[in-house]
Amino acid sequence: MNKHWDPADELKSAYPEMVEWRRYLHRHPELSFQEERTSAWIADKLRSFGCKVTERVGGYGVAADIEGAESGPCIALRADIDALPIQDLKSCEYASTVPGVMHACGHDGHTSTLLTIARLYAANRQEWRGSRRLIFQPAEELCPGGAAAMIRDGVLDGVDAIYGVHLWTPLPYGTVASRGGALMAAPDEFTITVSGRGGHGGMPHQTVDAVVTGASLVGALQTIVSRNVDPIHPAVVTVGSFQAGTTGNVIAEKAVLNGTVRTFNRDVQKLIRERMDSIIAHTAAMFGASIELDYREGYPTVVNDEGEAARFDEVAAQLFGPEGVQRSELIMAGEDFSYYLQQKKGCFMFVGAGNEACGAIHAHHHPRFDIDERSMLISARLLIGMAEHRAAL
Ligand SMILES: [Zn+2]
Ligand SMILES: [Zn+2]
Incomplete structure (x- = not known):
């Protein structure tokens, strides 16, 4: 040199x-x-x-x-x-x-x-x-x-x-x-809004529980990286905040989940997004709730x-x-x-x-x-x- x-x-x-x-x-x-x-x-x-x-x-x-x-x-x-x-x-x-x-x-x-x-x-x-x-x-x-x-x-x-x-x-x-x-990774953000039907904590049969629906969703989302993404590709799906309910004897009508997705590869990013859409649609059907996903792509x-x-x-x-x-x-x-x-x-x-x-x-x-x-x-x-x-x- x-x-x-x-x-x-x-x-x-x-x-x-x-x-x-x-x-x-x-x-x-x-x-x-x-x-x-x-x-x-x-x-x-x-x-x-x-x-x-x-x-x-x-x-x-x-x-x-x-x-x-x-x-x-x-x-x-x-x-x-x-x-x-x-x-x-x-x-x-x-x-x-x-x-x-x-x-x-x-x-x-x-x-x-x-x-x-x-x-x-x-x-x-x-x-x-x-x-x-x-x-x-x-x-x-x-x-x-x-x-x-x-x-x-x-x-x-x-x-x-x-x-x-x-x-x-x-x-x-x-x-x-x-x-x-x-x-460095592509950091995307998402907000998931679970809408159910609130009610009395002692009468769950009359409600659609947003906490139970949201909790099931958090678990299911963890299977994207562990079961769908090729393990040679690094990826993260994190639910960092889960807000729902007001007190112990009331079933929550709404849950809001915020999180981030990190990837290094455009195809993996696309796959994660598709799996999120599918898991959300099926979780909503399973619990009778409606669930909306707001997915925001971050930097490349x-x-x-x-x-x-x-x-x-x-x-x-x-x-x-x-x-x-x-x-x-x-x-x-x-x-x-x-x-x-x-x-x-x-x-x-x-x-x-x-x-x-x-x-x-x-x-x-x-x-x-x-x-x-x-x-x-x-x-x-x-x-x-x-x-x-x-x-x-
Ligand atoms: Zn910095
Ligand atoms: Zn910084």
């Missing part, structure tokens, strides 16, 4: 500011589709670095364009900027100041990292060729997400390749991981280009040593980075952010979620490394 621009030392001196920005964002989180102040703050910073800034791309998205010294490919790097409806239970000085809203997925770290990258690219134009488009995307956490909207507004126009990372606490700090092909599967995944293996091993690079497992969470990868070659990568020593031991979306902040430096080197390797002659 040729030598590419690797601003490792400049990143080290940028680190205190990177932490300061991340903690500012952590204190002031905004929910998906509501990132108005966050995006204005990002745009101000980008302008101060001398980037060409486009605001309100696909909602509160911000895009920054930076031109290098000579012509060459346009490489896009993406960070998501939204937070989650979770009460922050940490007691540290940078805990969220917004009740019920928290950066519990690390998007504050992604944003701070990409801002730092923007500053370094803008300050070192003579070191690299082509152009870089830095994409600050809103609403990753909530379907239909911000990626599709930014693409509709043209954020991928002229882009030759795209890279993105997710800080990842299940991976230890110092490790990075990715893989070619399918990486995240699929990395094989050649770009090979680039990741090479770049990451050179930057962090072979012992710091893993082939990622399949991840059952979803990501709307999938939409970019449907349009352009690229790679989505995980950067280890877990570390017991600094309390970064909680899963993503946990109310005490935190990261080893040094993982932002690894993210920045990896993203720049991928871009520079791709842009090299």
